[in-house]
Amino acid sequence: MRLFRALHARALARHTSKEALAVELSEGEAFGILARTGLALLRGLCWKLFLRRSHGALYVGRGVRMTSPGRIVAGRNVKIEEGVELQGLARRGIVLGDGVTLGRLCAIRPSSYYGVDLGEGLCIGAGSAIGAGSWIGASGFVEIGRDVLLGPQVVIIPENHVFEDTSRTIKEQGVQRAGVTIEDDCWIGTRATILSGVRIGRGSIVAAGAVVRHDVPPGAIVGGVPARVLRMRTESARRSA
Ligand SMILES: CC(C)(COP(=O)(O)OP(=O)(O)OC[C@H]1O[C@@H](n2cnc3c(N)ncnc32)[C@H](O)[C@@H]1OP(=O)(O)O)[C@@H](O)C(=O)NCCC(=O)NCCS
Numbered sequence: 001m002r003l004f005r006a007l008h009a010r011a012l013a014r015h016t017s018k019e020a021l022a023v024e025l026s027e028g029e030a031f032g033i034l035a036r037t038g039l040a041l042l043r044g045l046c047w048k049l050f051l052r053r054s055h056g057a058l059y060v061g062r063g064v065r066m067t068s069p070g071r072i073v074a075g076r077n078v079k080i081e082e083g084v085e086l087q088g089l090a091r092r093g094i095v096l097g098d099g100v101t102l103g104r105l106c107a108i109r110p111s112s113y114y115g116v117d118l119g120e121g122l123c124i125g126a127g128s129a130i131g132a133g134s135w136i137g138a139s140g141f142v143e144i145g146r147d148v149l150l151g152p153q154v155v156i157i158p159e160n161h162v163f164e165d166t167s168r169t170i171k172e173q174g175v176q177r178a179g180v181t182i183e184d185d186c187w188i189g190t191r192a193t194i195l196s197g198v199r200i201g202r203g204s205i206v207a208a209g210a211v212v213r214h215d216v217p218p219g220a221i222v223g224g225v226p227a228r229v230l231r232m233r234t235e236s237a238r239r240s241a
Pocket residue numbers: 131149150151152188189190191205206207208209210221223224230231
């Protein structure tokens with residue numbers, strides 16, 4: 001326990017700013033973290049038997065539901081937190097790169113609940129994290145690059161209902177699907193919504209609460225409803241925008 005507390009203090013010091021003091025864990029806290037992590041690893045070991053491929057440690061929280069796990073590929077050190085719903089049923093399956101985290105209660109649903117409308121699927125690059133309570137409806141293919149951060153409750157919707165014909169119900173007219181791409185090193189703020197067909201360029205930031213309907217150039221900060229460029233992050237991004 002003492003060794004774990006020392007390692008935790010070192011990790012904390014490395015990951016916090018110079019001003020922040022490393023907080024020493026109490027025995028109880030250290031035990032709680034170790035027990036939770038151990039149980040998540042055990043659950044991961046069980047799930048690994050059913051996944052299409054899983055390369056290294058897999059951490060699975062309490063109450064996680066994975067369907068069609070034979071279509072899910074996980075890299076090393078993938079963390080699937082408590083209550084996540086991960087639906088594997090999709091034409092191109094689900095690929096989670098090394099070090100990906102799926103935050104608590106997020107839902108990844110490529111297909112309809114009963115599997116009648118088959119979706120395309122999702123690929124998340126190494127080091128990316130999906131915030132708690134996010135919803136990714138990967139009916140059109142969703143590609144998320146490396147080191148991408150999605151805040152809590154982000155919504156990605158890669159389809160629109162067709163509604164041109166007013167003599168029929170919207171429901172009867174079906175959907176149009178276009179994928180969503182988020183390139184490497186982006187940060188998507190909490191409660192942002194990314195709509196069908198959008199590409200978010202490398203190194204961009206989407207402000208909290210934005211609704212993104214059009215492509216975002218690399219290095220931009222966008223916000224609002226509908227989202228517009230607030231500013232570019234660098235001079236070179238300004239020149240090439
Ligand atoms: C976009 C953000 C990063 C700030 O970027 P910034 O360039 O420092 O922005 P500023 O605060 O200087 O504001 C610049 C302009 O953008 C506007 N703006 C900032 N945040 C905005 C938002 N969420 N929606 C709409 N407009 C926004 C400001 O009103 C300001 O407009 P003005 O020039 O007309 O006054 C921040 O506001 C934000 O949304 N952060 C997300 C936080 C989050 O979700 N965290 C989750 C943890 S993963």
